[in-house]
Amino acid sequence: MKVSVFAPASIGNVSVGFDVLGLAVKPIDNTLLGDVVSVEQSDEDQLAVVGRFAGKLPKEKEQNIVWQCLLRFNQALLERGLEPVSVAITLDKKMPVGSGLGSSACSVVAALEALNCFYQKLGVHHFDQANMLRLMGELEAQISGSLHYDNVAPCYFGGLQLMIPDEQVITRSLPTFDDCYYVMAYPGIEVSTKAAREVLPSEYSRADLIQFGQNLATFVDACHRQDKVIAHQVIKDVVAEPYRNKLLPGFIDACNYLQSQGALAVGISGSGPTLFCITDELEKAQEFAKWLNDNYLKVNTDGCTEGFVHVCQVDKQGAIELPSS
Numbered sequence: 222m223k224v225s226v227f228a229p230a231s232i233g234n235v236s237v238g239f240d241v242l243g244l245a246v247k248p249i250d251n252t253l254l255g256d257v258v259s260v261e262q263s264d265e266d267q268l269a270v271v272g273r274f275a276g277k278l279p280k281e282k283e284q285n286i287v288w289q290c291l292l293r294f295n296q297a298l299l300e301r302g303l304e305p306v307s308v309a310i311t312l313d314k315k316m317p318v319g320s321g322l323g324s325s326a327c328s329v330v331a332a333l334e335a336l337n338c339f340y341q342k343l344g345v346h347h348f349d350q351a352n353m354l355r356l357m358g359e360l361e362a363q364i365s366g367s368l369h370y371d372n373v374a375p376c377y378f379g380g381l382q383l384m385i386p387d388e389q390v391i392t393r394s395l396p397t398f399d400d401c402y403y404v405m406a407y408p409g410i411e412v413s414t415k416a417a418r419e420v421l422p423s424e425y426s427r428a429d430l431i432q433f434g435q436n437l438a439t440f441v442d443a444c445h446r447q448d449k450v451i452a453h454q455v456i457k458d459v460v461a462e463p464y465r466n467k468l469l470p471g472f473i474d475a476c477n478y479l480q481s482q483g484a485l486a487v488g489i490s491g492s493g494p495t496l497f498c499i500t501d502e503l504e505k506a507q508e509f510a511k512w513l514n515d516n517y518l519k520v521n522t523d524g525c526t527e528g529f530v531h532v533c534q535v536d537k538q539g540a541i542e543l544p545s546s
C-alpha cells in the first residue's frame with residue numbers, strides 16, 4: 222500500500238495580516254505547484270528526495286524537514302501507546318526553497334498528512350485535524366525559527382485562513398474572492414524566512430499599529446461582505462514590506478508598474494522573494510504574468526532562470542491524497 226499526498230503553495234501574510242493570514246493558491250493550467258510526499262511500508266525507515274528542486278535541499282536526510290516529520294509523527298504514535306512501522310518516504314520537491322511560497326510548509330503538510338492517511342489505512346490510528354495542525358505548526362516553527370501558521374493552515378485546509386488566538390481553534394476560513402487571479406512570480410533567488418524575519422523591527426510606532434489593525438479588520442469585514450474593492454484597497458503591508466523590499470531586487474519597480482496598470486493589489490508573498498499581484502481580469506493576469514516573466518525573474522549568466530510565473534486562483538482543497546498510480 223502506497224499513499225501519496227499533494228500540498229499546495231500559499232501566500233503567507235497576504236500583506237495585510239502578518240503571521241495571521243494565509244491563502245492557498247493553484248495555477249489555472251493545473252500545474253501541481255506544491256510538494257508531493259509518498260509513504261509505503263518498508264524494512265527500514267528511508268527518505269528519497271526527487272523532483273525539480275531536490276538538489277536545493279540538504280543532502281543528509283536528518284536535515285530534511287520531512288524526516289523530522291517522520292520522527293515527530295512516530296513520537297506522537299508512541300505517546301498514544303501505538304507502535305510505528307518502518308516506512309519508505311519519497312519527497313517530490315516541486316517547490317523552490319526560500320521562495321516565499323510556503324515551500325517548507327508544503328513538505329511538512331504533505332509528509333504529516335501522508336503519514337496520517339497511511340496509518341488510517343493500516344487501521345492503526347488517525348489523528349484529528351486539530352492535532353495534525355498543531356503538529357504542522359510545531360514542525361514549521363522548527364525550520365523557520367518561530368511559530369506561525371499562516372502557511373501550514375491554508376496549505377492543509379485550503380482557502381483563506383485567519384489565525385485565531387485560541388489553541389483549540391487556531392484557524393478560521395474566510396470567504397474568498399473566487400473571480401480573482403493571483404499572479405505569482407518567483408524570481409529564482411533564495412531568501413530565507415529566518416533572515417527575512419531578522420530584518421524586521423522589534424517595535425512599531427502607534428501610527429503603524431493603528432493602520433495595521435484598521436487594514437486587517439477592514440479586510441476581514443470586506444471578505445465577509447464580499448466587497449472586492451474595499452478588500453483590495455487595504456492590502457497594504459506596514460509590518461514587513463517596508464523592511465523586506467530591500468532584499469528583493471526589482472520589487473519596487475514591479476509594484477509601481479503593476480499598480481499603474483490597474484492591479485487590484487501587489488505584495489510580497491510570505492517572506493519573499495515571490496511577488497503576488499491580484500486582478501479580476503484573466504487578460505490582465507496574463508499580461509502581468511508576461512511582464513513579470515520578462516522583468517522580475519533573475520537571468521543567470523548562461524541566459525537561464527530558475528524562476529517562474531504562474532497565474533493562479535484560490536486553492537480550496539488544501540492537502541489532498543492523490544489517486545494511486
Ligand SMILES: Nc1ncnc2c1ncn2[C@@H]1O[C@H](COP(=O)(O)OP(=O)(O)O)[C@@H](O)[C@H]1O
Pocket residue numbers: 277278279284285286287312317318319320321322323324325326328364365412413414415491492
Ligand atoms: N523538505 C524541505 N522543504 C523546504 N525546506 C527544507 C526542507 N527540508 C529542509 N529544509 C530547509 O529549511 C529551510 C527552509 O527555508 P525557508 O526560508 O523557511 O523556506 P520557505 O520560505 O520556502 O518555506 C532551508 O534552509 C531548507 O534547506
Ligand SMILES: N[C@@H](CCOP(=O)(O)O)C(=O)O
Pocket residue numbers: 233234239240241320321322323324325365369371372414417418461490491492493
Ligand atoms: N509570516 C511569515 C511567512 C513566511 O512565509 P514563507 O513562504 O516565506 O515561508 C513571514 O512573513 O515571515
